[in-house]
Amino acid sequence: MAMIPDDVAELAEVAPPVGPGTVGIAVQTQFGDIRKRFFRNKLAVIGLGMVAFVFLVALLAPVIAPHDPYEQNLSATTQPPSGAHWFGTDELGRDQLSRVMFGSRIAVVVGLTSILLALGIGIVLGSIAGYRGGRADSVVMRVADAFFAFPVLIGAILIILVTGRGVLPVILAIAIFTWTVPARLLRSSILSVREAEYVEAARSLGASKWRIVTRHVLPNSLAPVLVYGMVSVGAAIVAETALSFLGVGVKPNVPDWGNMIASGRAFFGYRDFLWVFPSLAAVFTVLGFIFVGDGLRDALDPRLR
């Protein structure tokens, strides 16, 4: 049915070239090359720095946050940024800086876990479809089509309305509607790789199907999927904040960028610091992931440079 939209799809056709036989060594050299190319790309390195920074903040939040993000102070609500509160206080008097810091934990956890889950499901189903072919392929692809055609946001909302709000439902909801793209990517990838010479060689040497898949087919087809994964973490974070914004994300008192932007939006033009800081945090994080994703894609396919 529909073709894969992403420019990442190009990569499905250009799995790194590998000579027959010496698979192991060839893969190792590739990684060295890829790493070198990646680090030569300034934007990618900056992106990596940004992502690392966010991870660090997420990890160290309980230690470095100046205040308890849940602690209310009703006598000092919606205070503009000051020496005591660098990002100001929200409508319950909670310190925004601490809340933004803790918000990074939700973003990172939800972003990573949902995409990992989506990749997991996608890889399993995609390899079944790509490698087994035939009936299994059609079934998986039809199911993928149905989920693909279903609008992500609406699907997520419905799932959350059924299961209730919280971190886990959000992760699940996002994963359920994003696994189709990695599945399709992997399937294309596998389709092009499985006819390659070295796979033929392995098969004629008597290697079992399992070994072929895990040792030869998968490592060479995973590249585009991983790039997609990296770029999508940003999208997953945005989706999570969008769900909170619509009021179906994590619970309202949890420090979460989407929650903060949603409640801050009511004060637009009056106390803008309430939504500006979490928005900046979200944009900063997403940009970091985009730069890294772009860098990865360029490093994996030198011809594009």
Add this chain to the structure above:
Amino acid sequence: MVLVLFGASLILFVALFILPGDPIGTAAGSERARDPAVRAVLEKRYALDKPLPVQYVRYVSRLVRGDLGESYRQRQPVSRVLRGRFGATAELALAAILLEVIIGLAAGIIAAVFRYSFWDVAVTLTTTLAIGVPTYVGGSILQGIFAQKLGWFPRSGRAGFSSIVLPALTLASVDAALVARLMRGTMLEVLRADYVRTAMAKGLSKRTVILKHVLRNSVIPVVTYLGIAFGTLLGGALITEQIFNWDGIGLALVTAITAQDNPIIIAVVTYGVAAFVIVNLVVDIAYAYLDPRIRLE
């Protein structure tokens, strides 16, 4: 394809059936007491006392005849409630696609042709920002600055040409950025291809080469992407329509979800899926036309 449609609608129906909440409450009205007499009448009217499979079959048999049922909240036929709104969403979708095509293609082409120049960098940065900033943030900002503070455009509602500008821009930004990047990437790859180098070696001017060969071949994946984007847009842009109060089906959907007005939810989502599927079918066909290699299949 019909299978996809049925599959999606079945998922939807089941999900709504399991949903906690009280659609009868919605039908009967506001916070007030619900008379059992009233409940009984409404339950009968909407067949909500029958088991799920019966309800589904009833729905589909009516759907085939063109009867979408009656909205719980408004007690009006769904088709009447949504009639004008399909047009509104389509308007927005068309405007957005137009912007995406024009801005996206232009930016991508410029970035590819003037590689490594200031323009290339500018395009890359702008597109990255457009993708990185979430729609509701971008939309709120556009609305706040250009409508609220400067007053150049109306803040919300659907009235005349100027009111479509901000929502269309908001909607188009992410896709336009992706289109620009896609176009740039594909063009760069094609520019390196053998047949292009041959053409240039033969003495054809760069401009002819670009216009005749490069563009035509680069645009294919972009068309595919635009197809998907358009199909999605037709399904209604929830966030944008909400921010700008645009009377489309997306907004109707948001209201329906809060009020648990199931007939509306089902109608809009099913329509969205159908539109998406149909548009992609059209794109696949166009794809075959544009890329002669595919026709052989």
Add this chain to the structure above:
Amino acid sequence: MTAESFIRGMTRAAKQAAASDVAYHMAGIAGYTDLHGTGQPGSVAKATEFSGLSAPDPHTLKVKLSAPDCEFDRKTLQPVMSPVPKNAGDAANKAFNDAPVGNGPFKLEGGWRHDQGITLVRNDSYFGDKAYLDKVELTILPSQDAAEAEYRGAQSNQFDYARIPPALIPQAKATYEPKHGFISKLSYGINYLLVNVVNPPLNSPDARKAISLAIDRDAIIDGVFKGFQTKATSIIPPPLKAYYQPTVCDVCDKPDLGRAKALAASGGLPPGTKVSLAFNTGGGHEAWVQAIGQELEKNLGLKVDLQPSPFAELLKKEKADNASGLFRAGWSADYPSAENFLFPLLSKHSLPPGDNRGRYVNERFDDLLAQARKAPTEGARANLIKEAERQAIGTDMALIPLWYRSQYRVFEASKWAGVSLDFFENPSLATIHQK
């Protein structure tokens, strides 16, 4: 238009097939249950006429009540008792429902443009003082963020009159009050916490009083609402001057942590008890609900479980057999009547499917209300009602009052005068005129 028109209108709405959720206002008229059904499952209403209504001549409407009700005249404020013309048909007649004809100072021009708007023009054949305005354009906005859309619209001069989203009330007052375009009014309503009084952990008056004493209403009103609410120390609000008792709830005024802890202990609410606090999303309640949650946790050591849900689901939760804990609630009077605050919310006759979702039952309370209905003088009635409130709120704390209902609006004062709010919290269109 004659008395017959009123009978037509009332019968039309009361019929069982109409499934009208506002017909209950007429429940006190004789013959209602014959027309509407008793509310018991399986009850079928056979009558087609409203036996309690009659029109001996075109200018007289006779209403027979099934029981004495001194406030029936106020109930006629409700639109459900409006007259309708002969061509109205029955309740399901969509043509009429989309373009209703009434007897007020304005009439509809064009039909009801669903989800878009309504246009009103002056009714020159109105029997009372004619309105000044020629035309009124009402824009229907989606209920999500409606207040915000209205207010922003007013700021950009798209609307002449608008509500204000709670977060921006301070800004609205600062901007519009100097221009005399800011309306502030205490209306006939109350915001409170509904408590399920039959299931633990809040099934004892002491437990409920402990909760009330642990809530610092002043701090929440100042911090979250920036002072734009009025603390409630009773259920019956100040506008009902003859019935208002500011001291009826002695645990609503200021927090008292020592006493609260003692009451919690004796009421079976030890620290660590799990209490749920459910509220409806989309109403802007997120902030103050969290404030209360944290106060209860800090002051009484309770474990508060905040439960946001869509409105319909909240109602379902309240009515469930195993419902427990606190629920955000608000009540707006149907007509200017003190009884309308007590009877629908706390009487045993109002148990679900009625609005007494906390399931409070007290025979003495119901007796007092019944006597009040029959009381021969306003003074006697007021005493009985006050005593009833003292029983339900003062002694039993069946509901936890939070703050009264304040309404704020902005309007374009440079162009318009005579703008105020009527009982239904709508703009007084009939008195608005150009400056």
